[in-house]
Amino acid sequence: MSAVTLTDIVKRFGSFTAVHRMSLEIPEGSFVTLLGPSGCGKTTTLRMVAGLLDPTEGDISIKGRRVNDLPIHKRNLGLVFQNYALFPHKTVADNIAFGLKYRGVPRDEAAKRVADALELVQLPHVAERYPKQLSGGQQQRIALARAIVIEPDVLLLDEPLSALDANLREDMRVELKRIQHRIGVTTLFVTHDQSEALAMSDRIVVMSAGRVEQTGPPEEVYNTPASEFVARFLGASNIIDARAGGGSGDGIALDADGFGRVVVPLARAPQLSASGPARLVIRAEKLSVRAAGTTAGDGAIGVPARIEAVDYQGQAARYFLRLGDLQLQAINMIDEHPFNEGDEVSVHLRPRDCTALPGAPA
Numbered sequence: 001m002s003a004v005t006l007t008d009i010v011k012r013f014g015s016f017t018a019v020h021r022m023s024l025e026i027p028e029g030s031f032v033t034l035l036g037p038s039g040c041g042k043t044t045t046l047r048m049v050a051g052l053l054d055p056t057e058g059d060i061s062i063k064g065r066r067v068n069d070l071p072i073h074k075r076n077l078g079l080v081f082q083n084y085a086l087f088p089h090k091t092v093a094d095n096i097a098f099g100l101k102y103r104g105v106p107r108d109e110a111a112k113r114v115a116d117a118l119e120l121v122q123l124p125h126v127a128e129r130y131p132k133q134l135s136g137g138q139q140q141r142i143a144l145a146r147a148i149v150i151e152p153d154v155l156l157l158d159e160p161l162s163a164l165d166a167n168l169r170e171d172m173r174v175e176l177k178r179i180q181h182r183i184g185v186t187t188l189f190v191t192h193d194q195s196e197a198l199a200m201s202d203r204i205v206v207m208s209a210g211r212v213e214q215t216g217p218p219e220e221v222y223n224t225p226a227s228e229f230v231a232r233f234l235g236a237s238n239i240i241d242a243r244a245g246g247g248s249g250d251g252i253a254l255d256a257d258g259f260g261r262v263v264v265p266l267a268r269a270p271q272l273s274a275s276g277p278a279r280l281v282i283r284a285e286k287l288s289v290r291a292a293g294t295t296a297g298d299g300a301i302g303v304p305a306r307i308e309a310v311d312y313q314g315q316a317a318r319y320f321l322r323l324g325d326l327q328l329q330a331i332n333m334i335d336e337h338p339f340n341e342g343d344e345v346s347v348h349l350r351p352r353d354c355t356a357l358p359g360a361p362a
Contacts, residue, residue, distance in 0.1 A: 003063060031189065032203045033190070040210065049156060082162055082163055096146045140163075173200055197234075206233065208233075225281060242279060245275060258323045262349070268356065289339060289346075291346065309341055310338050316332060
């Protein structure tokens with residue numbers, strides 16, 4: 001059963017179209033992320049689901065009920081925003097209980113539900129404090145507790161972790177996913193952070209310029225991007241000009257700049273015809289950098305290259321490589337020291353790690 005269904009949703013602001021005829025189904029109990037750069041329409045979409053914006057065209061249904069004309073307070077939604085929106089003059093307990101009081105929940109039941117929500121977010125000792133007495137991470141948890149205490153049909157999260165520092169953000173995304181799993185609430189999450197989307201989501205909806213570029217499980221969207229936009233936005237990718245030159249039972253053969261003949265598995269070239277212009281996509285971490293002259297194994301293709309720059313990252317290094325007219329990047333784990341700028345190396349590519357997309361006509 002779908003908890004949320006969007007059917008041909010359009011949102012215009014004057015002559016500007018922010019969302020272009022978007023259709024989406026969010027399964028009951030799932031964690032779905034709208035991912036994309038600023039201005040892609042992801043927050044506009046969430047605000048239409050919430051009832052904060054009206055769609056120009058199309059229908060929005062929650063639990064099978066059309067809600068286009070229902071105000072926000074009748075949609076039974078939990079919302080957490082980037083700035084938390086806690087009442088500074090109310091205690092933590094009163095902040096969490098606000099939605100219960102509005103719904104007429106008896107005081108004793110409300111007190112129990114507030115206590116349960118505080119236990120769930122692992123802050124049972126802060127009920128009588130005020131928001132200004134809490135850290136940013138604690139305030140974020142209280143905002144989440146306030147959203148889930150009403151037992152919403154859908155939890156809407158709009159960039160809720162972006163105000164936190166990097167380490168706390170990583171901790172909180174684990175905590176948020178734990179809570180979502182425990183209570184089983186359908187969750188629609190908005191972020192521009194690809195690592196958050198990959199780590200937390202059951203499904204990712206990648207958006208660009210108001211349109212859906214690709215929808216699928218994180219592994220599928222990451223490993224088999226449906227467009228160059230997805231390949232470039234989600235992770236670091238090398239996109240190489242190529243030409244398809246025939247197919248076989250195993251895959252489609254491409255003549256790729258710098259690497260020669262590369263046979264890409266059919267499952268990783270679903271949009272590609274057997275001949276014509278193409279683009280070979282290989283993730284940076286799938287390109288292996290080895291000492292010059294190292295023999296390529298495991299079905300890999302090895303070619304010589306030169307390191308132009310090194311970005312040392314601790315356990316890994318990002319190499320910027322020159323291969324003829326190609327500029328490539330590779331991210332490899334290292335034991336102690338990375339290769340150095342100017343080193344001649346061997347770059348290994350495994351065809352099974354590649355994705356092929358249609359290229360622009362000549």
